[in-house]
Amino acid sequence: MRRIYMNLAIDSGNTYSKIGWFDENRLVRYVTGLRFDEMVAAVSKEPGEKIIFSSVSYSPDDFRSALQLNVPVLRLSNSTPMPIGVSYETPQTLGVDRLAAAAGANSLFPGSDLIVIDAGTCITYDLIDAEGVFQGGAIAPGLKMRLKAMHHFTKRLPLIEEPQEAGLIGKSTVKAMQSGAVNGMAREIEGMIGAYREQYEDARVLMCGGDVSFFESRLKLPIFAVPELVLIGLNRILQYNDV
Structure with a gap:
């Protein structure tokens, strides 16, 4: 049954x-x-x-x-009523996956300033304040996109389909590309968290997305890795709308 x-x-x-x-x-x-x-x-x-x-x-x-x-x-669409506020100049262009992750983060840590990082095709950084308002954030190339861009915009760098674990000092061209993509992105994440915390010093950091496993152990700052964050947010939105 x-x-x-x-x-x-x-x-x-x-x-x-x-x-x-x-x-x-x-x-x-x-x-x-x-x-x-x-x-x-x-x-x-x-x-x-x-x-x-x-x-x-x-x-x-x-x-x-x-x-x-x-x-x-x-x-789920941009016009679906949300359990969080949205302060965004172009809400019609806001990805619903970003909204779902934000709703999920707010449901897990209500009353806290939150930095939500989604490491997928693109990596997104979003700020939800303690009042439960999505304030916006940043969008940057994701890990695979960085590797593909190096191949696409140069004549001799190879195409790397899947990212691999990378040491800091690459001893071959492929390993150097892996290092630049993986370690460079890890340092970017830490820098973005630091920049957000200059304005929201007690903000909690939640991370989701397909590439979260590459960075969970590489980041020196404490984060909450929540791979299922978007699903949690979708469920919260469904509850809020009571269809």
Whole structure:
């Protein structure tokens, strides 16, 4: 007999999707790296009473049609009511993944200034103040993007598809590129945290994203690594909207 959870949070990217199963605020389990058909099969096997669906590639109609379940589905968009305030000059351009991560961070540490770092295709730095208002942040190239850019904009540097662990002093061109991308990005992260803390000195730092494992042990500053932060935020948004 399949188990029906209260809430399902689905984050569907350009290539892969991830799903979180929740009982109220408790994340029971989550899976990542699913293709669309695999994601639909997983949801069909263990559906939720309510679903929040965030996707850059598929519409809710695509999802409902494939799922064939009569379950309320909330599609996350820039116009979805949020459990946090948003102080952003162009809210219509604000990535919903950034909003979801911010909502997740605020639900974990309400009443605190928060720096949320998402290390994915791009690396984003966002500030949520103690009043629960998303203030904005910064967007920079992510780890794989840096490696690909070095190949694309030069004639002789090779293409490195997957980042690897890198020592500080690279003894080959490939290792030197790895060092520049990995260690340079780690120093950037520390510098950005320091800059934010000049204004918000007690801010907690939360980090998520596919490349968080490269940096969790490399950073000298204490951080909370929360790989499932976006899913936690999606569940919080679903609860707030009470569909």
